[in-house]
Amino acid sequence: MIEVQGLHKEFKTPVVKDGSFAGLRALFSREYTVKQAVQNISFRIEPGEFVGYIGPNGAGKSTTIKMLAGILHPSSGNVRVNGMDPHQQRRQVVRRLGVVFGQRSQLWWDLPVKDSYDILAKMYRVDDKDKHERLEEFAAILDLKEFWDTPVRKLSLGQRMRADLGAAMLHNPDILFLDEPTIGLDVNAKRNIRSFLKLLNKDFGKTILLTTHDMDDIEQLCSRVMVINHGQLTYDGTVKSLRENIGLPTIIKVSYLENIKSSNVAKFHHEAVKVIDHTERTITVEANRNRIGTMQILAQLGEWGELADVEMQEPDFEDVIHKVY
Numbered sequence: 012m013i014e015v016q017g018l019h020k021e022f023k024t025p026v027v028k029d030g031s032f033a034g035l036r037a038l039f040s041r042e043y044t045v046k047q048a049v050q051n052i053s054f055r056i057e058p059g060e061f062v063g064y065i066g067p068n069g070a071g072k073s074t075t076i077k078m079l080a081g082i083l084h085p086s087s088g089n090v091r092v093n094g095m096d097p098h099q100q101r102r103q104v105v106r107r108l109g110v111v112f113g114q115r116s117q118l119w120w121d122l123p124v125k126d127s128y129d130i131l132a133k134m135y136r137v138d139d140k141d142k143h144e145r146l147e148e149f150a151a152i153l154d155l156k157e158f159w160d161t162p163v164r165k166l167s168l169g170q171r172m173r174a175d176l177g178a179a180m181l182h183n184p185d186i187l188f189l190d191e192p193t194i195g196l197d198v199n200a201k202r203n204i205r206s207f208l209k210l211l212n213k214d215f216g217k218t219i220l221l222t223t224h225d226m227d228d229i230e231q232l233c234s235r236v237m238v239i240n241h242g243q244l245t246y247d248g249t250v251k252s253l254r255e256n257i258g259l260p261t262i263i264k265v266s267y268l269e270n271i272k273s274s275n276v277a278k279f280h281h282e283a284v285k286v287i288d289h290t291e292r293t294i295t296v297e298a299n300r301n302r303i304g305t306m307q308i309l310a311q312l313g314e315w316g317e318l319a320d321v322e323m324q325e326p327d328f329e330d331v332i333h334k335v336y
């Protein structure tokens with residue numbers, strides 16, 4: 012379980028002034044700019060949850076993950092991972108934790124993938140039998156054998172990400188922190204990574220906290236999403252209710268078995284439903300489903316003739332997020 016209470020992180024950066032040796036003088040300067048990267052954040056993640064952590068560039072996502080993983084020390088507030096303080100009890104915590112930073116590999120650049128795995132297995136004290144079993148399991152799913160003997164620097168981005176994910180699972184952690192694991196990947200590579208993450212969560216019960224800028228990752232993987240903006244948590248709830256609460260219109264297109272009277276359409280007025288298109292046998296409306304339920308809309312439209320078909324188009328998730336940011 013992950014528990015975060017009133018978490019706060021500020022970064023102090025020395026002010027650099029113009030003039031000669033400016034950089035050097037800044038080192039000894041007493042003037043600082045202070046950046047509040049994470050401000051008073053609290054949340055709790057239960058075992059087995061798959062949570063998306065999203066926000067615009069510079070919002071504070073990576074800083075939060077680094078504090079959860081014990082890489083950064085909070086300025087104030089509390090973090091508990093499986094009941095332990097990740098900074099003070101780093102060794103015990105990392106044994107139960109897998110971390111992947113999409114922008115940076117944890118593997119050794121010049122070594123073949125298998126050598127990196129051997130080193131990690133030693134570092135995490137994974138015995139040979141467990142290592143073998145896990146490799147058999149994950150190497151097959153992630154297709155690691157394809158580049159087993161290749162130095163990491165020669166891997167494609169997609170291969171490198173698969174290798175990193177496999178490495179993060181080597182010591183069988185129950186919690187995974189993933190910071191942009193699909194960044195820069197093509198459609199196929201993204202699909203592979205997503206199915207692996209789905210499997211880890213659904214079949215292996217891993218708890219996953221995922222940061223990403225790809226809203227398809229969130230829609231396809233996460234049951235819950237937390238939004239951070241300017242260091243503050245601005246939303247924590249289901250993807251479904253985020254979509255509903257934001258109030259973007261749903262498009263509903265109804266087809267009728269027979270022609271409808273255009274006078275009905277012309278007379279129609281409802282503050283939450285707007286007709287945006289119609290033909291002799293179809294009508295398309297934009298509805299704010301915060302204010303009117305789908306069944307009510309269909310009941311209204313059904314008064315004009317017998318319905319043949321109904322198509323619904325939910326607001327695009329990218330647009331929803333754009334509104335939240």
Ligand SMILES: Nc1ncnc2c1ncn2[C@@H]1O[C@H](COP(=O)(O)OP(=O)(O)OP(=O)(O)O)[C@@H](O)[C@H]1O
Pocket residue numbers: 022023024046047048066067068069070071072073074075
């Ligand atoms: N070591 C540091 N020193 C000073 N400022 C920092 C440091 N690390 C992060 N920051 C600042 O803290 C803020 C939050 O950064 P963070 O990397 O957590 O954002 P992010 O949400 O992960 O962004 P992105 O989506 O671009 O990766 C930013 O304004 C960043 O410039």
